[in-house]
Amino acid sequence: MDSSTHKVYHLHDFDSRQFLEDYVSNKPDMVFAEDSLLFPIENLKKTFASGHIKGDILIDLTMGSLVHHLYSACEFFKDIIVLKVSDRCIMELKRWVNTRTGAFDWGHAVKLHADIEGKSHPELDKEDKVRAAIQHVVKCDLQKENMTDPIVLPLADCLISLWLLDVISKDKDDYIRYLKKFSKLLKPGGHLILIGDLDTTYITVGKHKVHYLTYNEEFVRNALAGEGFVIDCYKAKKRTVVSDLCDYKAVIFIVAHKKK
Numbered sequence: 001m002d003s004s005t006h007k008v009y010h011l012h013d014f015d016s017r018q019f020l021e022d023y024v025s026n027k028p029d030m031v032f033a034e035d036s037l038l039f040p041i042e043n044l045k046k047t048f049a050s051g052h053i054k055g056d057i058l059i060d061l062t063m064g065s066l067v068h069h070l071y072s073a074c075e076f077f078k079d080i081i082v083l084k085v086s087d088r089c090i091m092e093l094k095r096w097v098n099t100r101t102g103a104f105d106w107g108h109a110v111k112l113h114a115d116i117e118g119k120s121h122p123e124l125d126k127e128d129k130v131r132a133a134i135q136h137v138v139k140c141d142l143q144k145e146n147m148t149d150p151i152v153l154p155l156a157d158c159l160i161s162l163w164l165l166d167v168i169s170k171d172k173d174d175y176i177r178y179l180k181k182f183s184k185l186l187k188p189g190g191h192l193i194l195i196g197d198l199d200t201t202y203i204t205v206g207k208h209k210v211h212y213l214t215y216n217e218e219f220v221r222n223a224l225a226g227e228g229f230v231i232d233c234y235k236a237k238k239r240t241v242v243s244d245l246c247d248y249k250a251v252i253f254i255v256a257h258k259k260k
Helices: 016-023 033-049 087-097 107-116 126-133 164-168 172-183 217-226
Strands: 055-061 077-084 134-139 156-162 186-198 202-205 208-211 229-238 250-258
Touching: 016 087, 016 202, 033 107, 033 186, 033 229, 033 250, 077 087, 077 126, 077 156, 087 134, 107 126, 126 134, 156 164, 164 172, 164 186, 172 186, 172 217, 186 217, 186 229, 217 229, 217 250
Parallel strands: 055 077, 055 156, 077 134, 156 186
Antiparallel strands: 186 250, 202 208, 229 250
């Protein structure tokens, strides 16, 4: 497959709604629920329940317009600042935040969260808590030294990122360069939570192949160590999904803290 024909997430017109429909929706033919919904929700729930990751500010730098990873986080941070690289992703997210007509329905993810907590009924106010916590949705420019220029963000207690490094990095040097920028948004001792995919060459969104960085466990461990992070938790779930939409081999969950 000629990767030169692949669209680039932050340079081309990424269809954020189609991404949600293909990878995290509740439609019958959506086969990624175990990897893209359950695995993140389970691990994030356990991570935040431990009580050692909390504070005033959480920065979210995540692919598309995902929100299911914030259900647990919203209980432990006063403010969530969401950074997005495109107007389309911002529009899709704000449609949900403001409960507008046509917003993506995350009800199935709320139910998964309740099931993991052992509750027979989902909390009706779970989504409202997330909406209230999202204080700012800010467009960022990945090429700028200060990605939110002219806005200077306060340093975060925690930064969470799902699959974004995988799609914005054209090569491994790029991955490390962006990781360094992410690190600058964190307080010393702050936590970084990463979810990504191993050994991937592409994903498909709608009719388009989207560039994806191919890397393995050794690379991501070395990249984090090289940027001054200590890994507290690393989990990998091998792929069992049968689909031609993407070719990842495993999904990974990493919690690391920035050396003081």
